[in-house]
Amino acid sequence: MIDLKDVWRIYDMGEVKVPALQGIDFTVKKGEFVSVMGRSGSGKSTLLHIAGVLDRQTKGSVRIEGTNVLTLTERQRTLFRLDKIGFVFQFYSLLPELTAVENVMLPQLIIGETREHAHKQAKKVMDLLEIGKRLNNYPHQLSGGEQQRVGIARALVNDPLILFADEPTASLDTTSAKIVIEAFRKLHEERGQTTIMITHEEALGREAERGVWLKDGKIEKEKRF
Amino acid sequence: MSGSRAVFFLAVRDLKRDRKIFGLVIFLLIFSYINLTFFPAFLNGLSNTFQDEIVDTGTSHILLQPASGREYLDSVKNIQQKIELIPGVVATSTHIGGSASLAVDGATAGKKPGPATPVTSGLSLGAQVMGLTPSEDQYVTPISQRIVSGDWLSDDDTDKVVLGLYIAGERLEDKIGETTLFGTLMEGLGGVQPGDVVQATFTNGVVKNYKVKGIVHSEGFSFVSQTAYFTTKELEDVYGLHDQASSILVRLNDPENADKVKTFIIGLGIKQADILTWKEASNFAEGLSQTFGIVNVVTNIVGIVIVLATVSIVIFINTARKKRIIGVLKAIGLRESLVLRVFLVESLIFGVIGSLGGMAIMGILLSFFKASPIVLPIGLLTPVVGPDIFFGSAFIIIFISLFGGYFPSRLASRADIIDSLKVVE
Ligand SMILES: Nc1ncnc2c1ncn2[C@@H]1O[C@H](COP(=O)(O)OP(=O)(O)OP(=O)(O)O)[C@@H](O)[C@H]1O
Numbered sequence: 001m002i003d004l005k006d007v008w009r010i011y012d013m014g015e016v017k018v019p020a021l022q023g024i025d026f027t028v029k030k031g032e033f034v035s036v037m038g039r040s041g042s043g044k045s046t047l048l049h050i051a052g053v054l055d056r057q058t059k060g061s062v063r064i065e066g067t068n069v070l071t072l073t074e075r076q077r078t079l080f081r082l083d084k085i086g087f088v089f090q091f092y093s094l095l096p097e098l099t100a101v102e103n104v105m106l107p108q109l110i111i112g113e114t115r116e117h118a119h120k121q122a123k124k125v126m127d128l129l130e131i132g133k134r135l136n137n138y139p140h141q142l143s144g145g146e147q148q149r150v151g152i153a154r155a156l157v158n159d160p161l162i163l164f165a166d167e168p169t170a171s172l173d174t175t176s177a178k179i180v181i182e183a184f185r186k187l188h189e190e191r192g193q194t195t196i197m198i199t200h201e202e203a204l205g206r207e208a209e210r211g212v213w214l215k216d217g218k219i220e221k222e223k224r225f
Numbered sequence: 226m227s228g229s230r231a232v233f234f235l236a237v238r239d240l241k242r243d244r245k246i247f248g249l250v251i252f253l254l255i256f257s258y259i260n261l262t263f264f265p266a267f268l269n270g271l272s273n274t275f276q277d278e279i280v281d282t283g284t285s286h287i288l289l290q291p292a293s294g295r296e297y298l299d300s301v302k303n304i305q306q307k308i309e310l311i312p313g314v315v316a317t318s319t320h321i322g323g324s325a326s327l328a329v330d331g332a333t334a335g336k337k338p339g340p341a342t343p344v345t346s347g348l349s350l351g352a353q354v355m356g357l358t359p360s361e362d363q364y365v366t367p368i369s370q371r372i373v374s375g376d377w378l379s380d381d382d383t384d385k386v387v388l389g390l391y392i393a394g395e396r397l398e399d400k401i402g403e404t405t406l407f408g409t410l411m412e413g414l415g416g417v418q419p420g421d422v423v424q425a426t427f428t429n430g431v432v433k434n435y436k437v438k439g440i441v442h443s444e445g446f447s448f449v450s451q452t453a454y455f456t457t458k459e460l461e462d463v464y465g466l467h468d469q470a471s472s473i474l475v476r477l478n479d480p481e482n483a484d485k486v487k488t489f490i491i492g493l494g495i496k497q498a499d500i501l502t503w504k505e506a507s508n509f510a511e512g513l514s515q516t517f518g519i520v521n522v523v524t525n526i527v528g529i530v531i532v533l534a535t536v537s538i539v540i541f542i543n544t545a546r547k548k549r550i551i552g553v554l555k556a557i558g559l560r561e562s563l564v565l566r567v568f569l570v571e572s573l574i575f576g577v578i579g580s581l582g583g584m585a586i587m588g589i590l591l592s593f594f595k596a597s598p599i600v601l602p603i604g605l606l607t608p609v610v611g612p613d614i615f616f617g618s619a620f621i622i623i624f625i626s627l628f629g630g631y632f633p634s635r636l637a638s639r640a641d642i643i644d645s646l647k648v649v650e
Pocket residue numbers: 011012013018019020038039040041042043044045046047
């Protein structure tokens with residue numbers, strides 16, 4: 001489903017060139033739940049941005065479902081994300097002026113669904129993530145764990161092929177972090193959701209099927225749990 | 226594929242959240258709308274006030290003048306009778322115009338009215354003279370109501386004159402502690418009073434003494450204060466005229482009918498006469514609006530720049546604060562063009578509500594002033610705006626809101642996603 005071959009990402013800072021990724025070969029199959037781990041600065045986010053069609057590699061090939069995403073125009077990439085990719089961000093990504101359910105409805109409205117349909121879809125995923133009772137709360141009225149699950153619901157509402165999450169638990173306490181990770185597991189087990197999740201903590205990374213460790217922009221090791 | 230649902234939804238929610246800023250911008254836009262419209266409205270009102278006075282005292286609604294090359298209209302009684310039969314005509318009045326040198330000195334004071342030998346010393350000035358028949362003119366012009374001291378003429382007065390205030394002049398001792406219209410003293414004939422005698426030397430050489438019967442004055446830009454009024458009877462005698470006049474003024478019950486009545490009058494086949502409606506005869510007010518129009522353009526440009534700056538700053542601050550959220554929206558699939566549209570819709574909403582509010586308040590102001598006009602020395606002023614300015618200004622407000630919002634919106638929509646996502650609030 002996702003196929004990265006010899007992917008390089010070099011940040012050009014003028015005089016210095018920062019090689020954030022140095023020849024990554026990385027494949028994810030349909031329905032897999034992969035965690036990406038490694039020290040700060042090892043290139044995890046960079047990898048996620050490239051695989052998630054937010055950023056472009058300097059060298060190498062990235063194929064998602066057979067599509068060479070490098071050849072897509074900016075507009076096509078945006079539509080690709082809207083249709084096929086869900087993102088969960090580390091912190092503060094909900095629109096404060098919208099209620100939980102409205103935040104979740106948003107990707108549906110962007111693809112042109114009616115409000116009724118969007119609301120129905122949003123409620124469905126929110127029920128699945130056990131936040132179906134917080135539909136009409138504003139983000140500031142929710143706990144960190146609940147906010148993050150609203151973020152996951154929003155990433156899922158358009159039924160993406162792949163769910164990407166960049167340290168979704170980093171700003172949460174242990175209990176909330178557990179609940180959020182549980183949510184990812186449940187999605188994987190019950191819906192066969194292909195998921196790639198970055199985390200600092202190995203304990204949380206072990207909840208995935210497979211772990212990938214990065215170091216200095218290279219894959220250090222891989223392990224099945 | 227549409228995203229307009231999402232765009233509208235996001236724009237409205239965003240505005241609802243920042244009610245204070247929203248209110249402030251709307252207030253500024255309403256203020257700008259009034260700035261754009263009220264001054265022209267005031268000028269229109271001012272022109273109307275001026276024009277009314279000129280029309281009332283100088284041309285009335287239709288003016289008949291001798292064709293070029295001729296000095297007088299002939300058989301005026303007959304013409305008057307025919308015109309007065311036309312529907313919509315209230316009355317007509319003949320005026321005999323001319324000029325004379327008016328003088329006053331110790332020698333004329335106390336002297337009897339009547340034929341005289343010229344005075345050689347003292348104050349004198351050249352003035353416009355006018356002969357009219359008070360009993361018919363009272364239905365046509367309000368000159369008789371502009372009396373500030375003494376009395377107006379009667380049809381049979383022959384040795385009497387009514388002077389415009391600027392001819393009579395003012396005496397220093399009467400004016401202490403007061404400011405005159407232009408801040409200076411109107412010297413004229415040095416403050417002639419009713420009962421005094423002035424001497425007129427007409428262009429045809431006739432010299433005669435007259436008793437001043439009254440003084441007239443009008444604050445508007447009319448000639449009333451600069452004219453010496455005699456009766457028709459007297460000027461016919463002075464100029465040796467019979468059934469002749471320099472102009473015939475026609476008053477209508479509705480000035481808007483002037484064109485129609487003019488056609489009727491032309492149909493009468495009056496020879497050697499030019500027939501003008503009040504609009505044709507007094508193009509003065511138009512020139513006035515044009516002069517003030519330039520001032521107006523300058524204030525309008527200032528107003529427009531203020532709106533432009535306000536809206537762009539507000540949208541800029543708004544988008545700068547939302548950098549991370551804009552990044553998130555783009556990451557989840559909101560196209561750049563839709564992000565741009567969200568903020569443009571916000572600008573549009575600003576513009577539409579601002580101009581609607583402006584039109585509402587302007588409407589209230591206009592109807593208020595219609596009910597109680599502004600009192601100026603020259604008369605009552607009612608601000609008026611035509612639909613062109615009323616709706617044109619609304620259009621300008623909307624347009625400049627959009628224009629002001631465009632650049633910061635585009636800047637925001639183009640920001641790099643990864644950079645935006647790194648913003649920590
Ligand atoms: N926009 C950029 N310009 C220049 N260098 C960058 C940029 N973004 C990332 N880098 C560099 O690339 C390397 C990888 O960064 P990346 O954000 O992928 O690390 P990470 O593993 O996600 O770290 P963390 O755990 O702290 O989030 C780092 O050395 C970082 O300094």
